[in-house]
Amino acid sequence: MIKIEAQDVCLSYNRKIVLSGLTFQLRPGEMVGLIGPNGCGKSTVIRALSHTIVPYSGKIFLDRQDITRLPRPDLARLLAVVPQMPLLPSAFTAFEIVLMGRNPHLGLFQYEKQKDLTIAWQAMGKTGTQPLAKRRVGELSGGEIQSLLIARALAQETKAILLDEPTANLDIGRQSEVLDLIKALCREDNLTVLAALHDLNLAAQYCDRLILINNGQIYAEGTPGEVITADTVAAVYGAESCVYKHPANGLPCVLLSADISRNNSDRRKNLEDTR
């Protein structure tokens, strides 16, 4: 169980501030969704939380420890990241990739023991990737790689998982499988979960709380019902939509309205204004 806390964090690329004043908390057993338009900085937040980039100002704490002071293996035993479409060495087998998740648990002079192999294998079982074990990564599809990366994060045996677009390459069946699994882990093992998602409907269905980022700041934060409204969708994404309640569980569903009365150049201008 681990709590992640961002305090007034500013993030920059090449000395240009891209995100500022980020203050939020992620608690164990709660699945939080990070949403916002393309390029709003969802991935940047995940990179900062995993100490891949250092904040321009502000601090990020993992159970009151400043993450920039944690040695990398220690951090990797507490927090795993499922990156979005990363570079993978195509000649490695799927099993070897998942086994890399055991690295933070091994010293420089140690090799993987039977226990590590078993943990990696079970992580592959949970994500349904065992049949891929012998295949080379270069031969796998985007969806298979996505599941493999989740297996690698599970093999890390961390207390928190950050996921960057975990459903980006998946069909609707695999989307629900992956998010069901993550939600189950979050509930049963009391994991702290943050998932960057661009599909608002998936975010609304699965997340307990949503953080909506726009124009380099947190635009809204709260339950899916509070954050996803027709007004915020119009203001943040520049899209006309209707927001309904899901007939089964009352969570918000976003339906896009094609606006044929507005001509295309108007629409594009509108989009540019909102960015």
Add this chain to the structure above:
Amino acid sequence: MVIEPPTYLLHWRSRVYSIIGLIVLLVIIVILAVTIGSVHIPFSATIGILFSRLPWVDMSPTWTGTLETIIFDIRLPRVILAGLVGSALATAGATYQGLFRNPLADPYLIGVAQGAALGAVIGFMLPPAWHSIGFGIIPLLAFCGAVVSTAVVYNLARVGKTLPATTLILAGVAISALLASIVSYLVISSGEKIHGIMFWLMGSLSLSQWSDVIVTLPYVILGVTIILLYARPLNLAQLDEDQAQQLGINVERLKLVLMAAATLITAAAVSFVGIIGFVGIIVPHAVRLIWGVDHRFLLPLSVLTGAVFLILADMIARTVMAPTEIPIGVITAICGAPFFLYLLRRRRKLIF
């Protein structure tokens, strides 16, 4: 759900057998290489001479003292030095290729070769009085040149606390070009010393002595040991830097340690024998094609294959046109390139 992973998944057993097999092959090649040469020595005599030196073997000599001198003081140091240099270059090549995820990387990528060349050429140009100090001014200056030029490249390429691979490679290319032009100028203005310089620049093992082996050995053992210890982190470096960091690797420290170790062994290797091309790029690729990409096996297998390859290449270089010696770089390229192309065509699979 199956709880235990199938044991065949990592091919550990077959790879360990390969390592043992290569060690045996290396011993055979060493014996073969000291037997074959311009002076004919019977195979039985070679075995006898070599084994009689082992402390627990008691054997009365059936061979002449001349043969013993040829084997012990001329051929054996040369063969061992060839093995050390081959190991060093192959390991350094595998390290750079892995570290920068670049199949074209070789041990000379970041300025080692041209730095060593400049040092050596300066050594050749010094007045004769300088050459009488200790074991030789040329290897010393070559080693210093290699280390200094790599340090310059490293510092030029650094951006803040990080070291981007592309900047490093570009800085290496630029510094190498600069040093190469200075070397070319010095070579042209070197007068009658040009023959010795050219021989060094093309690489040659013909002047090998035991003292060279003794000086090179500790560097190669130290550097190779460090690199072998970092085999698993090097596997993770095949992912991008973000992922490696998120899996607990201190990427900048990994780069620094591995580059220092690889530079050390490359500099030690080229100092005595000059710049031997092709070994450092081709051996790791051949190993990768045959045994796969896992650095925990790729590195030790490269150490052994590099030694075997260079001992064989040197054997060919000194025998086919005896008593004239062919520069060993010519042999490594002539033998290596077709073999490599054969592997490339035969096994069309993912190798990097």
